[in-house]
Structure formats: structure tokens, C-alpha cells
Amino acid sequence: MKREELKKILNERVLVLDGAYGTELAKRGYPDVPEKVVLENPQAIKKLHEDYIRAGANAILTSTFGANDVKLSKFGLESQQEKIVNSAVEIAKSASNGSLIFGDIGPTGELPYPIGEMKFDDYFNTFKKVASLILKAGVDAIILETFTDIMELKAAVLAVRELSKEIFLIAHLTFDENARSLTGTDPTNFALTFNDLDVDAIGVNCSLGPQEILPIFEEISKYSDKMLVVEPDAGAPILKNGKTHYPVGPQDFAFYVDSFWEAKANIIGSCCGSDPTYTAAISKRVGKRSPIKEKAKKVFAFTSPTDIADLDDFVVIGERINPAGRKKLQQHMKDKNMDAVMKVATGQKEAGAKALDVNFGLEQFVDVGFMSDTVNSIAYKLGTPISLDIQSFEALEYVLKRYPGRALVNSSRADEEELTKKLELIKSYGGMLVVLSMEEGVPTSFEDRKRAIEKALKMAESFGISKERLVFDSIILAVGAGASPKETLKAIEYLNESGLKSVVGLSNISFGMPNRSYLNAAFLAMAVSSGLSSAIMNPKDQNVMQMLEASLILNGKSLELKVQKGEGDTNQLVDLILSGEEKKLLDYVDELLKAEEPLNVIENHLKPAMDVIGDMYDKSKIFLPQLILAAQTAQKAFEKVQSLFEKKESSEKFVIATVKGDVHDIGKNIVATILRSAGYDVVDLGRNVAPEKIIDAIKSEKPVMLGLSAMMTTTAPKIQETIEKMKEEGISLPVIVGGASLNEELAKDLGADFYAQNATDAVKALKNIKKGS
Template identity: 35%
Template structure:
């Protein structure tokens, strides 16, 4: 029985941690686990055998980091590492009891570099790296692929597509979340499920980072909304670092109690991650007959999302219409020039006015829309976290938008023509998007509501045949201008009601089409919007900057008892708040300041404004009184959870643009005082992960400090030598792996022996404040923001 059939009616048991077991077999600190196993295949086979004898169904290959980006640099190939790993897993299965189903899962972990726009690795390059792994896994005979420990939703999407498009293997996907129920890059569990399940994986869930107790609330959220089997592989609690080793605080009995709760919450695929060993798996296996799959009542919602924001489509959900070049010369020109700051500003203004989703259209006659669409989506998503709708009549542009969008989007649109249905619906299904269905066909737009309804039914039926869920279908009953087709306005309203009542799907409508060619369009638009809401419109596409449109929306929420006790309405329209809104509106329409540009992440505007300010103010004044306060405010929003890592980095990169202009100005004046101090950053010996260090570098540089980045896997003597040669006063050391924290301690000890006047701060996922003190560091940095505070404390005291 293949694994997909098995998980329909059975609890599937994975193995436990690999790293800890390899250390017991002789893996040294900083040594590559995949290469150690390549050189010691029998030791790897023995680990698999121990887990199989403990009772697991699935052994996971030792290929977590077996990607070309890492291995090629070390002189090895993906092919040889994967072949060895799969072979050893198969050999182990041959040596154990075969009375229960046994499977081999190819393990694919994060690449180790951040994807654009947060990092420099492109989506396509990430895809190719995962593709190479996946193809080799299928070639050498694995039964499934598990993509695990993903921190970035975009990277997870690239991995899933690489597997789905290049193999016929089942695929499971898990991400890792912190106790704040967000991934490292700010992704929500709900966004993961909406996006990754939509791509057609066979199981979805969470692994690593937390113990059973801390993971349970996240697991419950996932189980409530996932419609496929849920997989959970928890750590053995939260580790304490003792003498450079991670000591986990959950034993096998407590771990099993946690597993019971996962099953009760609705999970049906179980295993162990960091700190677990064969005894943990055996405890579960011995009690497996006491566990039964629990059917959980699901929350079926119409959801669109970015990684950090989910929006449920329900009446009324406002979609902003203004990122559309039709009739907008400034937007047309900015798109042609590849400068998307103008579009981003349009988006931010609409969000401030109340838009929950933004429509994005780049339809211009003299551009390649299929290339422009993914570019503008990436740029907008680097600053704005609300979900986007991909709007195009060009099927290639629509597909490119769906492929490169980070999250779950809406495809606008398909219609009742056979050609449209058969070409667009398969794309929508493949990428797990929602879809807008226009009530027109080969004969155009019917005059009567009943005829439009028949087209709507055809679209819904066909979409469901392709496997698109009902909650992901939005019908547009089409509004036509009353200046030419006045009698048909009421037919649109009738059709909305029929679609809602008889088909049970959501409705969407471009409201302002009603008023083309007549004076005082705002009044007509507002009146029509009010009527459509009363007839059941869920998703009005409007200009939220028009106050009367938002007044209609907000009033409807009160009358419909959505805005309980009129709280939102009163807050928005009392006298004091109204004055604030007026001032805010004026601010939006005035020329942006450098501080606003930084906080919005508008890099093009940042360069010109900084150049202009340098004619009036000194470099230090701009840095100390504008840039740093702006970053401080952004940092506070990051700390409070208002924004997440992508937005923080985008703001920091924007400051970098301004800093480059300032540095250039200083060099022309032979003034090198722009730097407040020099700081060395290094990932310690044996550790090849530098994501965290790179983020710290960006932030520290933007506060006016010069960073000497020594890179990753830095020998102790190099850190000491560079510190002495450059007369460094502050050093930051990073470690992500539990096996390399000893290197951090040894580096600090080496620096102390030189009796230098230098302070050391340390950071990394495996560290805590207590261990930072234990190894002799002066400061513990939990994130990039705290690293900046340490630099300020050290240089500006």
C-alpha cells in the first residue's frame, strides 16, 4: 500500500532526530552531517535500523542539507549524497521485521540563503536547487518527499513546485513556528495551510522549534482549517545549553502525552524532531493501538493571504482598485520605467483608507505583461502585507502572477467561454488560487439576470470538476454603465442574489463601472454600492480613497450588525477622530518626507529626497535626526508584531540607499566621520548558516556603524587577527547549530587571552541569555533590533 493510501485510515509514525544520533556515532562539531554519513554509511544504516526497530513506519533520509548550493562548494554532488542516503535507508528496511508498512522519505530542508526580496536568492534558483534534490530522490527509489523546517513560505512554495512538477512522488510539507505562532519571517500557520495545501501536497504541518506543549496551540489551528492529513514532529521540549550541548527537557513519557494531544486535535502523522531518539518513537509505537484518528469539524472559509496576513472574504471585504494603469498616466509611466514606488504608494494609500485586498493590473499595450506582473507583485509584497489579486486578460501574465505570488491570491479572471474555462481553470487549480468568474460567454454579457446566472453556474460546475473548492470561487455578475444600459443595473443586483442563494459562492463586483459617462459619479457609485451590499455582494472592488464609498461600507456594517455596538463606526466618525483623518488625508496627498519614505520602503524616492536634503543639512543631521528615528519607529513596530521581517528588511534596505548617498557626499568632502564605530560580525567555526548574521549586518550598517563581515565558518584565529589588526571594540558572533556553540565559547576565550579592549555579543537560534553569560560574552542579542541597541550602548554611552 502506498503512503497516500495508508494515511487515509491509519496513523503514520515517522522516525526521530538524526543529528543527535549522528553525534553519538562520531559526528564532530561543525562537521557536515551528509558528508559524515557518506564516509560512514554503515553508521547511518544503523541509525535507521534503530528507529525501524523502535516501530516507525517512515525513515527520513540524511539529506536535510543535501542541496547543490552547499555540496558543490564542498566538492561533492547532490547525486552521490542522495544515492548513499537512500541506499542506507533501504538497507535498514531489509534488515527489520516487515509486518508493518515501511517507507523511505527524502528529507529536503531549507537551502540556507534567504529568497528575494529579503535575500539575494531568486525564486527560480531556489526551485532549481530543490528540483535537483527531488529528481535524485525519485531516481534512487524513495516513497515520498518531506519538505521540512521551512521558515519562509516563499521557499516552501518553491520546494513544493519543484517536487510536484518534476516527480510523481507524494509530498509532505512542514514549517517551523515560534511561540508567537509566527515563523522566522512572520508567516502565520493559517497562511501556510491556505498556500501550501492549495499547491496539492498530501500532508501539511509543523516540525522543530518547540516542544509538544508549546506546539499544541499551533497544531490546533492547523487542524481546524487543513482538509488533508496533518503531520507534527515536535522537539523534545526547549533545550538548555550545557557545556556546549543542547539538553532537552522533555522525556519520552511526557513526549507521548503531547502526541496524544496532537492526535486528539486532529493530527494523524507523528514523529520526533530535535532531541528525540528511538526510545521516544518506541514509546509511541507501543501505544499506537490506543490512538485513533479524530475527525475534527473544519472551519470552511474563503481565504486569501500573504505570509503575514490572512483575509476572510465575507460581506463586505474591500478590494482597492487603483493599481490599474487605465487612465493613469503617472502609473503608466512608472510601470514602463520599472519604478514601482508609485504603485506601492497607491497601495499604501488604499490600505490607509480601508482596503483589505489590492487589485494589481499592469495591462499596457507596449510592455511584456507576463514579465512585468511577477516583478510588480514582488516589489509590492516587499513593502505591503495585505493580500493581492492578480488581474490580467493575458493568460501568460496571469499564470506568472500566480506562480510568483507569495501566498494565496485571486486570479481575475475566467469567463463562461469554453476556451477560457479550459485554459485558465487548470492554472488556478495548480497554484491553489481563488478565481473570479465573469458572467459572460461567447455571446457576450446577457441582459437578464437568469441568463447571467446560468453562466455563473456553468463556471462553478466546471471549476469544481477541476478540483477547485467552492469557497475559492467568486462570481462577478458584472456592472454595466447606466448611461448606456440603464435597465440592466437591476439585473446585476438580481443576479448577485441568485448566485448567493442558489450557488452558495462568494460574489465580487467592480462597482464604479456603473457610472461611466455620467456626471457626479461619486454619488451614483455610492448608491449602487449600498444596493449591491444589500443584495449580498461580498467583495466590492472600489476606490477606498473616496470617502462616500467607505461611508457606505461602514454604515452597512452597523446596520447589518457586523460592527457590534457601532464601535468601529464611532471611532472613525467622532469629531476628534475625524480631524485626525482629515490631517492624515492631507499628509497622504502632500510630498512625502524622508522619514515617510523609509517607513514605506520606497527606495527610488529615498535617493532623490536624500540628495535634496544634503543641500540643506549636514550628513550627521540627516542620519541622527531623520534616518535613525525612522528606523527606531520601524523597529518598535517589528517588536510589537505590527510588521514582520520582510517589511523590516525592506525599510532597512531603503535606509541603505540613503546612506549610500550620504557616504558619497562625505567622501567628496573627505569627511569619513559618517561611521560611528567599527564592528566585526562572524558566524563561528563549523557553522555554515549566516541568515541571522546578514540581517544583523543590514540593521547595524543602517544605524551608522561600519561592519567588517568575516562571513561564515570563520576560524577562531581569523576573528582574533582581524580584531587586533583593525583595533575593533565590538564583535558579534553567530551560531545556528547546537554543535557549533562550543566554537563560539572557544572564540571568546581566545579573544580574552589577547587581553584586548573588546566587547562581544552573541546570537543565534540555539542560544539564550543564560548560556551567553556562561560562555563569557558581554551581551546577548536575541535579534537584529537588539544588536542595534547593543551597538548604541557600546559606542554612544
């Protein structure tokens, strides 16, 4: 089916998508991953498809959720990828009886660079391969489900679109109870970023029940004009008589259908824990409704994975990642010295920059891969939205394609040829565009600027790009060269009155003049009064920053400063760890070691600092990418100090494993990283680990605690099996468990002593026990 045909159907009525496969197949006696069931028990897959269709599903999912080669390799099935995909699609077709078939693609289960090993191209090639097979087999749509990271999902979208412009495409992100994805993206950010991309529908599935997922879905709906899809779980799982149950029954689940419909849902389904009875209840409630159509709220904003630079608030864009006149920084970029660039970026953010303008100077001498890695490192590790000040079109395309969010592209003249290329770029890869209020020559008057602005707006409209994706540079000319700033101020005022956003390169006003700081500050005050939205400037200039803050207050606004700082006596150490500046941290630790014993440095300084950082994470002051960066940096300090220990002072051990039958290890790996950074000797047994191997490790390593991870509901009982075998062996050891399939109640029912909702919970649990207890 062509995408326009499906769009027409969805414009006329709300469709019902089927329910869970993994949990339902397990309940029916097929506990293996669906891809393996496809090969070994295809009749079970067909029967479940048929049951969902009889229950009222208008669309069914192919059993290819985990059929990407990265995921299949964890089960030793990568060589059978083509057979799995072809069989899964054929089974769905044989059962469909006229129902739509959605080719299902899930994530790889691997974290993105720089917090993990996977780069954009790794994701892209992986998804292109599986999508190619699904498209060749023939489906009505492709749905990208249960993704936890915005860059991985973007890579999947672009991979599908490179293969087909005709397939209807749905993109889902999964959120936790704090309304954040695993790597820190909130629903508004998700909606803004994927509004720009060539997807037909966006939505949310898994991890939460209908009550918890509703406000997240409503927020996505508020900011997105795409069609919308929602698939909640049947609540948080609980254990009854040794079996996993989901507490939200079919009728209670269907109660929320009205709310999802009111939030503009076009497709409603169900996820983990559901079965055909849920589909029947949803179908009955949905009936023959038409979808609600309301325009989304328009926002002028660009993003990183974890933050939004909203131009309705004044945005300070740090200017110092620019090697112009700075030979040392240019050399660092040539040499691929990431640490040097990150140091500049960190300093700009700590001084008050909400976003960062990234310029690579003489680009022909800078590796394009380094450009992309640098931009993504800043975006993930600092959480700072980026303005891409890249002159080479090819390099800009390379970096923008791989950017994890909605970047600001800086910039384009209102020249027909140049603006066309830049508009096509953001249309393909998303983002906002800075348009210079000039055509061929330098504008001397307000009228010149106005003419360029109006031309750019018309061109953008012809490309289907809304004004909310444009920011206009009002063009500051050097006052020292005789230019009048009044023409620039007129343009800013015109843009403000027209409901448009403006930006200026502040330091241009004072070029070649003495007392530049004061001139910059004075002009900025005048520009803010005229309605300026943002400025590319140096936030370390206190004259300018103080004038900005005063000007905003006098104009009824305020300056949002989100500077990540520690608290109390560990303040300096916390800041060093958060900055990622390893050398500075180790130098600081050297100074501590001159005055204190190694063990005291760990107990009185490093551990308390990591406690503060853990608390910042718990309070959402930082997110997973920043936590992992801090952990990786702190671990170097712990290793340095621990190398000075005598044997009797060796670190306490912690054994961790993903249970038998489960190959998911993102959460386990994060916990291991955080615990190492907290000074523990972590023994990681890997994934798919049998109880016997875990017990052997406990006996040989003598840890203070055991950590067990289970991502899938079907493997959660393996936790209980492992704990029972420990008891049979006479082993008394605290056990902490975690994973997407678990919660506090289920952990207790499985026999665990502690439940870790996130990595920092494991650190807290270890504090509550004593070695040998």
C-alpha cells in the same frame, strides 16, 4: 510505494516517524553535517536508522536534508551530490527492515526575491535536481522539511510534482514562538495556501518544543483537510558542562502525543535534540491508533506571505494599478520601472486597500518576468494580497505559478472553454478565481446571472474545486447606458443567501456620467446592504470610503484598515522609509541637512525613525520582508549623510560572523542589513569563520560590539570557544549572539553578553553600551 497505498495506510493508523539526525550524530561523535557523514562514516548513519527502527519508527528519513546543490556548495560538496543522495538512500534501504523510507529535502538557506537573491526558478531548479536523484534512487515518500518561506516551499512542491504524480508528498513550514515563519506566514495562511496544492500532507517541524508547537499545529489542523505531520524539537537547548542538552525528556515529550492525535495527526515524529528513546516513547503512546477525521473550517480568503484577505470581512481591492487611460503608468511598465508601480501600490494600501488588483494593460509590451517580479514585490514588501488581472493565459500562468501565497485570479466568464482553462490553472498552482456572472453575452437580467453562477459551480465541482475558492462578479453595467443596477443587486443578494461571495468593479456603474464619485458611493451602499463581499475600487476616493464605512456599520460590520504608520515626531520619516520610496526619502533628508548638522540628522531623525520601525516589527505590525525593505531604504539615507562626515565622526563599527563549522547566514545577513540601516559600520566576516580570524578583525577594526551566529546546535559551542580565546588575548568586548540553535539561557551559558532573538534586538543591545566599553 504509490501515494494511494500510503494514503490507505495513513487512513487506518497513525505512523511514527524517526527523530533527529544532526544533533544525535554529533552526540555519537560525528559532528559534521549528515551529508558528509554519509560519505565518510556510512555505518554511523545505518546504525542510527536501525536504532530508530528498533525503537518503533514506522518511517525513517534519508540523510539528504541538506543535499540540494545550493546547500552543498557551502560545504564544497556540490560535486558529490549524486553520490550523497544515492548512498543515503541505499543506506536507508539496507537498514529499513520493512520500514517506510521518506526522502528528506530541506531548504536552501537563502531568502527569496525581493528580500533576498533567490527567485522562484532558482528554487525550482535546485529542488527538481535533488528530487530527481531521490526519486530515481527509490523512496516511499518525499518530505520537504524545515522550510521558512512560503514561496520556496511552493517551488519545491511544484518541482517534485513535475517529476512525479505518484509519490506521496509532505510539505512542512517552520514557525517561531510568535507563530510566524521567518518571512511572516502564519499557520492559517500556510494551511489555506497548501490546501490548494497537490500535496498529500502538510505539517510543522523544528524550532519549538511540543508544548509551543501544539497550538500552531492545532491551527493548521483547523483549516486544513490534508493529512497532518508534526515533529517538535525536544525543547529549547541549554548548556551543561560544556555540552548542549535539550530539556524535554522522552516521557514528557510523549505526553503531548494525545494532543497531537486529537488535532488529527497522521504522522508523529521528533526533531532536534531527540534520539531513539523519544521514538520509543512516542511509539508506545501512539500504539495502534487510527487517525481522527474531521472536516476543516472552510474560509473564503486569498493571501500574501504575511496577510490574509478574508471575504467574511469586507475587502477593499485597490484598482489603481491599471494603466487604462494612464499612458505614463503603461510606459513605466514597459520600461520595467518597478519603483513607479510600487509607488502606486503603496498609495493604494495607505489609503485603505486590503488587497490590490494588478493589471498590466497592453501586456504584449510588458516583460512577463517584470510582471512576476512586480507582483511578488508588492506581496512581500507591502504584505498585500493580490488579485491578478492578467488577460494573457500564458502570462497569467507564469505569474500565478510563482506567486508566494494564494492569489485571486481575475477573472473568467462562465464559458465552458475559458472556465475550464482557468479552473485547471488554479488546480495546478493554487488560488481563488473570480467568475463573471455571464456566459457568452452580456447579462441583462438577474436570471442570466443566476444561470451563469449555477453553471460555474457545477463545473468547479467536477474539477474538485470547492465553492470557497470562487468569488462571483455580479456584473455592473453602466447606468448611463440605460442599465438597471437592480439586476446586479439581486445577484449579490442571491449569492449572499446561497453562502457564496461576491465582488464588483465599482467604477463601472458611473462610466460616462458626471459626479462619478457620488454615484459610486451610493451604489456601494446599496450593494453592501444586499450582502456584497468586496469591491475593486479606488480607496483614495474619500466619498466612497466614508460611505462604505457608514454602510458597513449600519449593516453590523466594520471596515478593517491596516495602514502601516509611524508614531510621534518621526511619523513622516517612518512612512517614507516604510514606503520604500528612496527619492522622496533622500529629498526629505536634504531638507533636514539644510537646517541641521549631519550627525544630528542621524541621531535625532534617522535613528529614532528606525527605532520606531523596529518597535513595529517587535509588535508584529510589520514582518521581516517589510523590515528588510525599510532597512534597505533607510541605508541609502544613512550613506548620504555619512558621506558628509569628517573622519572623526565616522560610524561605530560592528563585527559579525557565523562561527566555525556553520555555513548558515540568513540570520547574520539580516542583522547586518538592519544594523547598517541604523547607522553602524558593519564588518561582515562571512560564514564558517575561525576564532582566530574573528580576533584579528576585532584588533584591526576596533568595533563597539561583536556579533556571532550559530544556526546548528553542534556549532553553538564554537561561540564559547571564540569568547574564551578573546579573554586569553585580553580582549574585553561585548558579544551578542543569535541563531536558531540559541536562546537566552544558552547564550548566557556560552558566555555572551546579549542574546538577539531577532535583528532589532541587536540594535537595542548596541544602545545599551558605549563605545570602547
